[in-house]
Amino acid sequence: MTGTHRPVIRTPDQRIRVFVSSTLRELAEERRAARAAIERMRLAPVMFELGARPHPPRALYRSYLAQSDVFVGIYADSYGWVAPGEEVSGLEDEYALAPPDMPKLIYVRASEHREPRLEDLIARIRSDDTAAYLPFGTAEELEELVSNDLATLLAERFDESRLHNGGGPEEIPPTPQSRIPVPQTSTIGRDREIAEVRSLFERGTKLVTLVGPGGIGKSRLAVEVAQGSADLFPDGRYFLPLEGVFEPGLLLPTVAYVLGIRDTGEAALEERISRALTGRRVLLVLDNFEQIVEAALLLVRLFDAAPSVSLLVTSRTVLRIRGERVFEVKALGVPEAVAHPSVERMHRSPAVALFVDRAQAVKPDFALTAENAPAVADICRRLEGLPLAIELAAAKVRLLTPHGIAQRLEESLPLLTAAARDLPDRHRTMRATIDWSVGLLPTEQRALLEDLGVFARQFTLEAVEALGTGRAWEGQAIDGIAGLIDASLVRQTEVGGRSVLSLLAVVREYALGRLKEHGESARMRAAHADYYSDLVAAVAPGLRGAGQSEAVVQLGLELPNLRAAVRHLVHIDRLDDAGDFAWRLLVYWWIAGFFGEVRVWMLELLGKDQPITPHTRAVAWFFALWSEMWQHPTEEVVAGLGECVRLFTESGDGDAAAMATAARATARLQLPLPDLDTAERELADAVHQLRDLGNPWAEAITEVSRGRLAWLRGLIDEAQACFDRATEVAESVGDHFTVSVAGNHQARLQLVRGDIDAAEAGCVRTLLVSVRLHFEEGVAYALEGLCAVAAARGDAERAGTLSAVAHAIRQRIGVFDAEAFTVHIPQLDGIRSAQPEAVAAGERRGAELTVPEAITLALPEHERSQLEPELARW
Structure with a gap:
């Protein structure tokens, strides 16, 4: 075919729609075969099997053609019925009405009794260079032909869409969240490992897993490899921190979010990610994968869909999937135990070099001398070369001499190690080191650090202060945070012009563990959820009006903790609060393209064996059905949204009921045989209800849907009027x-x-x-x-x-x-x-x-x- 149809052939629900034209009764078996082939490709057949007459009326099949992407014509003997007042049969009219640039796949069954007018039509088709023409014998043969031809067509079209007029693929610019972090300190003692991991990618390895205990330096090594591999991955390198992701089902939403891929529910998220990455030589760094290791099989699917992608994963456990190359990250080399080590010899030890570098960061005049070298060597050996442990110890030279640090480690380590016998040796030492660092803090700062464990990757001082009521550190948040920053246990950075705080993942894990040991975890989770629920209640109204831009920016900065707050609410069985939290942010999820993760939360909520209100059930089902409405539209989805309407109505939330009505109408439009009349009535009803209820945001967005439907029907003036009304209403409220x-x-x-x-x-x-x-x-x-x-x-x-x-x-x-x-x-x-x-x-x-x-x-x-x-x- 040489037609000019645009390479990307997509529909609002992201499913290619294949219009099948043929006589109905004569070719019933062949139509079943064509339908099977189309559905095997996960495409949507557009057919008239239900309630079919000899041939559908012109207005109906014209509407269906307007919504279709590929034309399949199947011809045998009969020319078909010519309706009163028409000059051609519906069969010929469908072919004539198909847009000239629509891909056409034509299949003609061998026959010795073909009607003359059909012979003329087939002769016309043969001369059409935009149509592919093939003979067939049996229904089984037709099914195979249709399936193969659709696969070939889609491959050609998508390959063309991926290339820009013969050029190569474009770079995916990194989002602020996905850029490779720039280390604030130098990397010491890892030159060999960096070179070895890089060489694995040079030799074509697609998945490298950096394995080791917490604090061993996996993340730092991954960052250095990524920073030094620009030539191997010309289309981009992206860092995806997963320390705040605890459910395997949230892997793809997190990948999409960090890469800037929107999830509006209109297409499978895996498909969107695949399309964004296909044909691009990129490196994805997935940091802290161990807590969602069950999601490793998704990485295999990602390889299959986008084979040019390479993955660098950090994990405490091996993934055990096809193609994985495990690289064990070992501790830094420590000095040998000799009686009188020279300063020069000590400097050659990576562990000692790291200690000196970090000590000088907090005390610039620190130097390794003949007097302190034995103590520094002792510290590094006791900490078994663990980089994070060494950094924490080195931070103490502001208060203690190396000899004093070594003494305290000698006194505290045996007891602390014995308290954690179920952990690997090195992890026990890491725990002991943090315990020791925390033990140097005043009581109030220790309590504060433990409470900070409920926060996600980053948080604000205002949020910390809000959680202080009734805590040992109440009223001391500012001084307490300053002390924790000095102790290298809390980091302070600036994001979007705002000062934000963060914990190292291993420190946050430690803090949360201590909270659980003290029986305070549920209380602090509840306090965290309450703070962010109040924040959402204050900010969310701005999403529907003049404060929309500011609200989106603020919520974006708080997103890690919004996610954590929902998890906390579900975890402590405050399910109705979780539903309210999610529903308040409906507009934000839509703007930010974050429906996939919300769906995971709501399905988890529905899976809890706990009582919930009808309103919460409606909210959860609404979010769960949103993606289905676009990706897998069925009568069951329409019915499910109808149930949401009922539950919202019974709950007294007419506003939500009207929005669910509009969603149900949209779902009807996605069906293989869309119910245009009912959808039109429901959209009109929803607009009137929303106007009466004073919800201009939902009224305006529903007017857009009415305009799209009118345009689809060819009612251009009516469509323009709907878009004008939507714009007017939206502008009136900002x-x-x-x-x-x-x-x-x-x-x-x-x-x-x-x-x-x-x-x-x-x-x-x-x-x-x-x-x-x-x-x-x-x-x-x-x-x-x-x-x-x-x-x-x-x-x-x-x-x-x-x-x-x-x-x-x-x-x-x-x-x-x-x-x-x-x-x-x-x-x-x-x-x-x-x-x-x-x-x-x-x-x-x-x-x-x-x-x-x-x-x-x-x-x-x-x-x-x-x-x-x-x-x-x-």
């Missing part, structure tokens, strides 16, 4: 998210109607609000709209540039070409045929631009200055 979504639909429809100036103004407006919200999907759509504007005005290079940047954003965040109403492609293809060199030059330029640079290029000059602060933080 809802940037819906302004972006509705505005992009509005602008694309204006492009279809030829109103280029209005479309440009609309795209600029939505680009501005999308940047303020850091809504990258909205940025991509706005850039695509401005690409179409440039193409319509004959600016081929600008069109190519904006298209390339938008495509790169889609690729990186895992958003397929899901928008059924994308309209920049025909304009871009048109100008490409007229000015191919200029478009190609623009695409090359776009491939080199960062997103902020592309946004600056796309905006009119007078609009650029107001976005400088936002772009500086992008």
Whole structure:
């Protein structure tokens, strides 16, 4: 086939829809075979088996064709029924109505009794170079042909979509969360290990697991390998900290989040990740994998889907999966036990070199001398070369001499080691070292450190102070944190202009263990959950109005603890509170693309053998069904959302019931045989209810759905009116998210109607609000709209540039070409045929631009200055 159909052929629910055209009764067995082949490929067959007449009415099959991506025609003897007032049969009309650029797979059964008009149609098909034409004999043969041809078609299309006009794959820019950390201190004694691990990747190893106990230096080694391997992984290296991830089901959502891949539930998250990584020579560093080792099989699936990806995993246990190469990280070399070691000889020991380096960081005038060298050597041997233990000990030279440190270790280690006999020797020593470090703290600081164990990777001083009520350190949070920072047990950094605190993973593990030993874990988990529940209650209302951008930024900084708070609530069986927590943040989950993880929480909640309110049950099922609605739409999903409507209504939450009604209508549209009339009535009812209830955010987003449905039906004026209303409502309350979504639909429809100036103004407006919200999907759509504007005005290079940047954003965040109403492609293809060199030059330029640079290029000059602060933080 040589048709011009866009390589990416996707639908709103991410399932390719295959329209099957044939006479019904004559080819019933063949239709069953075609359906089996399509479903075997996990695609959606569009057929008329239920309630079928000799041929469906024209309006119906025209609507179904409009929602389909591939046309399959099966012909035998009969030309089919010609309806009254029509000149051709539905069979021929379906072929004629299929868009010229839609891929067409045609199968003709051998026959000696074919009707003449069908012979004429088949002759016409043979001359169509956009159609693939194959004969078949039996239904079984047809099933195999359809399956093979669909597989080939999709492979060709997706390969084309992955390559940018013949070029190579683009880099996935790292998100702030995924950049390889820059060590704040020097790495000592690991040159050989760094070289050995790097050589494994040079020889083609795809998965290397760095194994060793806590504190041995696995994470630091992984960071150094990643930092020194840019030449091996030209498409990017990404660091994914997993210390706050405790459920295997959260691995993929965490990978997606750190890579900046949005999860709106509209496609399988594994598929989005695969698409973002396929064809890219990248390295993913998965740090602290041991607590979700059951998820290791997902890594095998990732290899299968994206074979060019390499993984560097740190874990205390071996993963035991196909392709794994285990690299044991050993302790640093310690000095030999000799009576009078020379200073020069001592310096050659990596463990001693590390001690000296870290000691000088806290006491610049510290030096290794003949007098203190034996004590330093003794410390390193007692700590068995464990890097973290040595660092903790070295931090004490501010208060103690090396001799004093060695003495205290000698006094405390035997007792502390005996208290933890169930742990490996080195881990027992690590525990003992932290115990010793903590033992030097005042009582209040010890208690504070233990309480900090309930926090996730990072937290604020304000959050710490909020948890202090009734604790031994109440009113002393500032001085206590300062003391813990001085003791190298707490770290202080700056994120997004805010001061944040963090614990090393092994220290947090220690702190939480002490809390459990003292029977205080549940109390502190509850206090943590209460603080973040109050925070969400205060911030979440801003998500639906003028404070939306600020709320999204604040919640993004707090996300690790929001996740921890939900886990705490579920863990301590406060299930109704967990449901309320999740529901308040519905808008945030949508904007941030975080539905996958919420679904895991809610399924865990439903699996608890505990009583919950009908409202909590409705919330949990709503989140659980959201992804199913897009990815696996069935009548059961529609019914499940109907049950959510009922439960919300019985709970007295009309607002939530109306939103569930809108979701049920959307689910109806995703069915292989969509119920357009019922969906239209439900969307209209939901809009009216939400307007009466005073929920402008949900009203506006539901108006967008009504506009999409109207556009799908060819009612352009009605669609425009819906988008206009959605934009008006959203702007009236400062809802940037819906302004972006509705505005992009509005602008694309204006492009279809030829109103280029209005479309440009609309795209600029939505680009501005999308940047303020850091809504990258909205940025991509706005850039695509401005690409179409440039193409319509004959600016081929600008069109190519904006298209390339938008495509790169889609690729990186895992958003397929899901928008059924994308309209920049025909304009871009048109100008490409007229000015191919200029478009190609623009695409090359776009491939080199960062997103902020592309946004600056796309905006009119007078609009650029107001976005400088936002772009500086992008």
